[in-house]
Amino acid sequence: MPKVKPHRTSPSLDMTPMVDLAFLLVTFFMLTTQFRPDEAVVVDTPSSTSDIVLPDSDIMTLTVDKDKRVFWGYDKAPIKAAALQAVAAKRGLSFTPAQIKQFSLLPQFGLPIESLGSYLNMDAEARKAPGIKKQLTGVPYDSLNNQLIDFVVEARKANATQFQKPTYIAIKGDAGADVSTVQKVIKILQERDINRFNLITDLEINTGVGSEKK
Amino acid sequence: MAEIQQKGGDSGKGGKKRAKKASTKIDMTPMVDLAFLLLTFFMLTTTFAKPNVMQLTMPVKEKNPIPDEQTKIKASQAVTIILGADDKVYYYFGLNNPKDPSVPKPQVQVTDYSQNGIRKVLLARQQQQPEPIVLIKPYEYEGKEARYKNMVDILDEMNITNQKKYALVDINKDDIDLIIASGL
Numbered sequence: 120m121p122k123v124k125p126h127r128t129s130p131s132l133d134m135t136p137m138v139d140l141a142f143l144l145v146t147f148f149m150l151t152t153q154f155r156p157d158e159a160v161v162v163d164t165p166s167s168t169s170d171i172v173l174p175d176s177d178i179m180t181l182t183v184d185k186d187k188r189v190f191w192g193y194d195k196a197p198i199k200a201a202a203l204q205a206v207a208a209k210r211g212l213s214f215t216p217a218q219i220k221q222f223s224l225l226p227q228f229g230l231p232i233e234s235l236g237s238y239l240n241m242d243a244e245a246r247k248a249p250g251i252k253k254q255l256t257g258v259p260y261d262s263l264n265n266q267l268i269d270f271v272v273e274a275r276k277a278n279a280t281q282f283q284k285p286t287y288i289a290i291k292g293d294a295g296a297d298v299s300t301v302q303k304v305i306k307i308l309q310e311r312d313i314n315r316f317n318l319i320t321d322l323e324i325n326t327g328v329g330s331e332k333k
Numbered sequence: 334m335a336e337i338q339q340k341g342g343d344s345g346k347g348g349k350k351r352a353k354k355a356s357t358k359i360d361m362t363p364m365v366d367l368a369f370l371l372l373t374f375f376m377l378t379t380t381f382a383k384p385n386v387m388q389l390t391m392p393v394k395e396k397n398p399i400p401d402e403q404t405k406i407k408a409s410q411a412v413t414i415i416l417g418a419d420d421k422v423y424y425y426f427g428l429n430n431p432k433d434p435s436v437p438k439p440q441v442q443v444t445d446y447s448q449n450g451i452r453k454v455l456l457a458r459q460q461q462q463p464e465p466i467v468l469i470k471p472y473e474y475e476g477k478e479a480r481y482k483n484m485v486d487i488l489d490e491m492n493i494t495n496q497k498k499y500a501l502v503d504i505n506k507d508d509i510d511l512i513i514a515s516g517l
Contacts, residue, residue, distance in 0.1 A: 134361050141368040148375030165482040167489040169387040183481070289386065294482035298416065298471035301481050302503075309394050317386035320485055 159227050159255060160184050162293040167320035177284050179274055180319075181267075182227055183292040187300045188257030191270050192227030199223040201277035206232060206269045214239070229255040232266055260307060268307050275313075291319040387488060391501070408436065412458055412465045414451065415508060416479035416487060417443075417472045422451050423515075426458070429507050441515040446486045455494045467491065467499035474509045 162184050182190040193199045200223040207214055210232060214222070218239040222228070230238055238246065245251065260267035275286045288308065292301050305316060408428045415423040425439035444450040458465045469487055471479040484501075491499050 131358070134365060138361060138365050138368060141365065141372055145368055145371045145375065148372065148379055152375050152379040164384070165485040167385070167387050167485050168493060169385055169489065171386050171388060173384050173386045289384075291384075292481040292485075294480065294485075296481040298479045298481055298484045299473050301484065302471065302501075305389075305391060309391055312393065314391045314393055316389045316391070318389055318485060318488075319384045320387050322385045323489075 158182075159225070159229055159252065160188070160190055162291055163295070164291060164319050164321050165294040166323040167318075168323050169320060170322060171317075173289060173317060173319065174287050177278060177282070178287050178289050179271065180227060180289045180291055181271075181304055182229075183290065183296045183301050183304060184257075185293050185295045186257075187297065188229055188255065189260055189267055189300070189304060190227040190229035190255075191258050191267060192225075193274050195278070195282075196223035197281060198274050198277045199225070201281070202270050202274040203232075203235075205273040205277070206266065209269060212236075229257040231256065231259050231264075260304065265307065267304070268311060271308065271313070272311060287317055288313060288315065289317045289319050387485065387492075389488065389501075406466055406468070407463070410463050410466045411468060412455075413439075413468045413470060413508070414487060415470045415472050415504065415512060416483045417512070418477040418479060420445060420480075420483065422446060422483075422487070423472075423512055424451065424454060425511075429511055431507055431510070439511070441511055446483070446490070451487070452490055452494055455490065455496060459494065459496070464498070465496070467496055469499060469501045470504040470508060471501075472504055472509070472512065474504075474513075 178194045180192040200219045203222050221239040258267045278286050411428050413425055417423055422444050423441050425441045427439045429439050430436040
């Protein structure tokens with residue numbers, strides 16, 4: 120009698136379509152990804168029902184945190200470099216090309232310009248230390264020593280001359296920040312005829328009637 | 334792992350010579366591992382959501398304001414909302430001017446940012462004529478003040494209730510006195 124052989128199915132399966140899909144997704148994510156910049160300060164933005172999105176580029180971000188500190192940032196590196204040079208020249212300070220390069224890589228900064236030099240000399244890892252982050256005092260914006268408005272004005276000017284584009288001002292305030300600080304920043308900008316602001320908020324999902332707003 | 338090399342059949346029967354066939358299948362497992370590792374990494378690090386913004390347009394500041402040309406707000410239209418500390422919202426209708434005896438002292442009421450709070454008040458007021466003009470004043474007195482979240486919330490309420498005429502103004506001493514006197 121012939122032996123009955125069990126029918127053996129091959130344990131190998133064709134993985135090609137799966138691999139195709141996996142690589143397709145990898146490519147997609149690699150191309151679309153934008154790394155989250157390492158921010159000097161973390162703010163928790165309040166939520167709103169507004170669904171307008173921020174424009175893609177030419178954004179100046181003024182971050183206001185809980186401790187009344189204001190951080191200045193711009194999304195284009197050459198503008199940051201130009202603004203720093205202009206503000207420094209106005210105050211009789213100068214920065215080395217290496218420092219300017221470092222500055223243009225920062226997503227935002229919050230220091231008086233006088234102490235910016237030593238901060239820029241630190242290497243990028245050292246700046247991330249929580250002790251250093253706590254020492255950031257914010258860009259001075261009081262009327263006697265208003266460096267914030269200088270940065271704003273110079274960056275706008277640089278963007279207008281280099282790229283012929285208007286600058287959008289985005290105010291990124293922490294939910295727990297004081298209204299008075301935000302209002303002060305707005306007032307400073309209003310004095311220079313900047314009257315349009317974008318307040319960065321999180322999207323609140325439920326907007327309709329019957330939804331509970333916290 | 335996934336691919337088990339089948340034993341070649343040429344070891345068995347006798348001296349028949351066969352051309353060695355190299356398998357066309359290669360083990361793709363490490364590649365797939367890597368692909369999925371990368372996929373997971375990019376999926377987790379990617380940030381799709383661009384931030385939402387609320388547009389705020391402030392009036393152009395007049396350098397030398399001429400008092401006569403400034404628009405006076407009518408008492409019948411005015412609704413003042415004061416953003417208090419601890420997430421309180423004070424509001425009153427009409428104007429507050431204790432120096433002028435012809436202006437009646439407004440009745441301050443307190444509410445909150447929920448949908449049954451200030452939103453209901455505004456919607457009810459909008460049903461009446463003349464149309465309201467909302468004055469938003471963040472409270473600031475003796476270290477007690479509103480948070481930025483409150484400001485965003487109230488601007489959001491203006492959007493939700495479709496209130497077109499509103500202004501963000503500074504609080505004055507009269508309003509602070511009114512709030513303190515009301516004891517709310």
